[in-house]
Amino acid sequence: MSRQTPAPTIVLFRRDLRVDDNAALATAADRGAPVVALYVLDEETKDLRAMGAASRWWLHHSLAALGRRLGQTGVNLFLARGRTGEVVAKAIAASGADWVLWNRRYDPSEAAVDARLKAGLREKGLTAQSFDGALLHEPLLLKTGSGGFYKVYTPFWKAMTDKVHVRDPIDPPGRVDGWQGELGSLSLNELDLVPTKPDWAQGLRQTWRPGEEGAQARLQEFIERDLAGYERRRDFPSRLATSRLSPHLAFGEITPFQIFASLRRSKSSGTSKFRSEVGWREFSYHLLFHNPGLAQRNFRPEFDAMSWRDDKRALRAWQHGLTGYPIVDAGMRELWRTGWMHNRVRMIAASFLIKDLMIDWRHGEKWFWDTLVDADAANNAASWQWVAGSGADAAPYFRIFNPVLQGEKFDPQGDYVRGQIPEIGALPDRYIHRPWEAPASLLQDSKIELGKTYPTPLVDHGAARERALIVYQSMKDGS
Ligand code: FAD
Numbered sequence: 001m002s003r004q005t006p007a008p009t010i011v012l013f014r015r016d017l018r019v020d021d022n023a024a025l026a027t028a029a030d031r032g033a034p035v036v037a038l039y040v041l042d043e044e045t046k047d048l049r050a051m052g053a054a055s056r057w058w059l060h061h062s063l064a065a066l067g068r069r070l071g072q073t074g075v076n077l078f079l080a081r082g083r084t085g086e087v088v089a090k091a092i093a094a095s096g097a098d099w100v101l102w103n104r105r106y107d108p109s110e111a112a113v114d115a116r117l118k119a120g121l122r123e124k125g126l127t128a129q130s131f132d133g134a135l136l137h138e139p140l141l142l143k144t145g146s147g148g149f150y151k152v153y154t155p156f157w158k159a160m161t162d163k164v165h166v167r168d169p170i171d172p173p174g175r176v177d178g179w180q181g182e183l184g185s186l187s188l189n190e191l192d193l194v195p196t197k198p199d200w201a202q203g204l205r206q207t208w209r210p211g212e213e214g215a216q217a218r219l220q221e222f223i224e225r226d227l228a229g230y231e232r233r234r235d236f237p238s239r240l241a242t243s244r245l246s247p248h249l250a251f252g253e254i255t256p257f258q259i260f261a262s263l264r265r266s267k268s269s270g271t272s273k274f275r276s277e278v279g280w281r282e283f284s285y286h287l288l289f290h291n292p293g294l295a296q297r298n299f300r301p302e303f304d305a306m307s308w309r310d311d312k313r314a315l316r317a318w319q320h321g322l323t324g325y326p327i328v329d330a331g332m333r334e335l336w337r338t339g340w341m342h343n344r345v346r347m348i349a350a351s352f353l354i355k356d357l358m359i360d361w362r363h364g365e366k367w368f369w370d371t372l373v374d375a376d377a378a379n380n381a382a383s384w385q386w387v388a389g390s391g392a393d394a395a396p397y398f399r400i401f402n403p404v405l406q407g408e409k410f411d412p413q414g415d416y417v418r419g420q421i422p423e424i425g426a427l428p429d430r431y432i433h434r435p436w437e438a439p440a441s442l443l444q445d446s447k448i449e450l451g452k453t454y455p456t457p458l459v460d461h462g463a464a465r466e467r468a469l470i471v472y473q474s475m476k477d478g479s
Contacts, residue, residue, distance in 0.1 A: 023131030029173030067212025230270025327407035339373035407433035
């Protein structure tokens with residue numbers, strides 16, 4: 001009697017580009033049927049937000065790394081472009097698969113695509129199953145006492161800590177029976193993800209190592225070098241004392257379960273602060289899950305009445321790091337060059353756009369979405385609304401960052417600014433965050449011609465602050 005091999009299992013990869021701690025892949029491997037690993041670049045399904053340019057660069061390299069890792073287990077990674085549902089249907093027809101597995105996504109527009117896919121497959125009598133991995137908590141299950149969702153971080157994090165069991169990471173499968181048929185897969189280059197004309201990705205290549213091996217190396221280096229003291233040093237951009245795991249998390253090359261497991265035995269002083277920062281990511285997703293329009297609509301509707309300025313010249317100056325405020329410009333240039341910006345500087349740069357320039361936070365959100373390698377539907381939208389004051393548990397609108405004082409506090413020797421803006425690097429510490437106050441002779445000696453080699457301030461911060469407060473007051477008064 002011949003034993004029949006079961007029909008293949010399709011494992012869909014999305015923002016979970018890893019082999020370790022991958023419940024969908026592990027389940028497929030346990031089943032013992034041939035595994036079809038499939039990535040679909042879905043830029044056609046309505047409502048799905050197209051990835052920004054920096055994320056596309058990351059995706060290219062992350063898929064390359066995933067393909068290599070899967071290859072080591074015996075599985076081919078098939079690449080396709082099109083509507084997820086249609087591509088999966090074709091893959092089922094070509095391979096005869098009767099199981100489709102994936103790890104859950106929590107962006108409501110993506111979750112809706114997955115829910116439709118699951119219902120459609122089950123209607124056809126196929127097995128469709130999804131798993132956890134991206135988040136420590138299930139946003140649907142963690143509820144307040146009154147059955148709603150959390151709008152304030154502290155009780156959210158307390159509930160997470162009290163109620164959510166953080167499971168251990170799932171072991172990677174050993175040798176897997178990879179399906180050996182043909183799906184008409186595209187090559188990685190055919191996905192057309194990396195910039196060529198021009199190739200602006202040099203800074204990204206120099207800075208990052210996409211893929212789960214890069215993610216694990218980053219985590220270990222962070223734990224060994226920077227976790228002790230993280231709580232004190234995380235706010236100083238020149239120290240590079242944060243984990244820089246955000247793009248790896250955004251692409252699911254590492255899971256919060258793996259991070260928490262690595263911290264379990266840690267006695268380092270920064271451990272609980274670091275855990276709670278990862279908790280902000282959980283909170284952002286909690287908010288996004290329950291507020292699908294988080295990137296488009298003010299969480300607090302009273303902000304709909306805010307009179308934003310339409311100033312394209314100022315927006316461009318901000319985008320290109322030419323506002324004349326060194327800490328803001330340094331951040332925006334770091335972003336442009338590396339696809340990442342330090343959290344403290346993100347807050348300062350965002351505050352400057354929203355409050356000093358009075359430009360709608362959604363313009364900033366879009367720019368970050370396009371330029372960040374860690375662009376993340378939940379973290380980006382929630383953080384922009386946090387700075388704007390329009391979000392849940394947000395910084396009050398009237399708390400307006402002074403870019404000079406923030407620079408002097410968090411970059412006291414100007415190392416960060418000098419690294420990003422070499423043209424003002426010769427200024428002494430005293431003027432590095434306020435070049436316009438430097439004596440003419442000093443500027444001349446430093447080869448700085450304000451307005452030519454480096455801009456004069458786009459706005460006067462004091463006056464801009466007054467303006468922002470007046471506009472905010474009239475929003476509140478309804479006048
Ligand atoms: P670490 O300090 O090492 O923290 C570890 C992880 O915790 C991060 O990788 C991240 O996943 C999470 N985390 C840390 N701080 C926050 C936070 N404030 N909110 C949510 N999660 C957090 N983060 C993104 O991942 N993607 C974005 O698109 C994004 N956009 C932002 C936009 C603005 C205007 C602001 C102010 C912040 C934004 N953040 C975003 C949050 C934060 O700046 C980054 O997560 C952090 O700088 C990433 O660096 P890290 O990995 O070294 O952080």
